[in-house]
Amino acid sequence: MICPKCNAEYLDYIKDCSDCKISLIDSSKIDLQISDLKWTALPDIQGKIYADMITDILNQKSIPNYARMDWAFSAYLVDGANLPGQKIKIFVPKKNLKQALSITTSILGIHK
Ligand SMILES: [Zn+2]
Numbered sequence: 001m002i003c004p005k006c007n008a009e010y011l012d013y014i015k016d017c018s019d020c021k022i023s024l025i026d027s028s029k030i031d032l033q034i035s036d037l038k039w040t041a042l043p044d045i046q047g048k049i050y051a052d053m054i055t056d057i058l059n060q061k062s063i064p065n066y067a068r069m070d071w072a073f074s075a076y077l078v079d080g081a082n083l084p085g086q087k088i089k090i091f092v093p094k095k096n097l098k099q100a101l102s103i104t105t106s107i108l109g110i111h112k
Pocket residue numbers: 003004005006007008017018019020021
């Protein structure tokens with residue numbers, strides 16, 4: 001299940017987003033919708049805080065977006081002494097990629 005507002009992913013039996021207090025929607029339906037558009041991933045985001053900041057701005061600018069956590073990556077770190085990390089991919093439609101990239105780089109402070 002996915003929250004249509006903040007794009008958080010939840011397990012199937014959960015019906016409401018704990019942050020937004022709204023009903024979740026079936027992620028399989030989202031995937032269907034997503035496949036209609038040409039989605040492109042932004043560079044990997046380390047940490048949910050940054051991902052939230054970026055999706056906030058994307059939402060403000062009415063750029064469609066959805067975020068996916070890289071669960072494999074989180075699991076990988078469990079046994080190590082590394083700080084737990086979350087790698088998050090944010091997807092935007094290809095036509096919005098340039099604008100979304102400039103938002104991402106301004107937040108992350110990436111310079112070419
Ligand atoms: Zn939510």
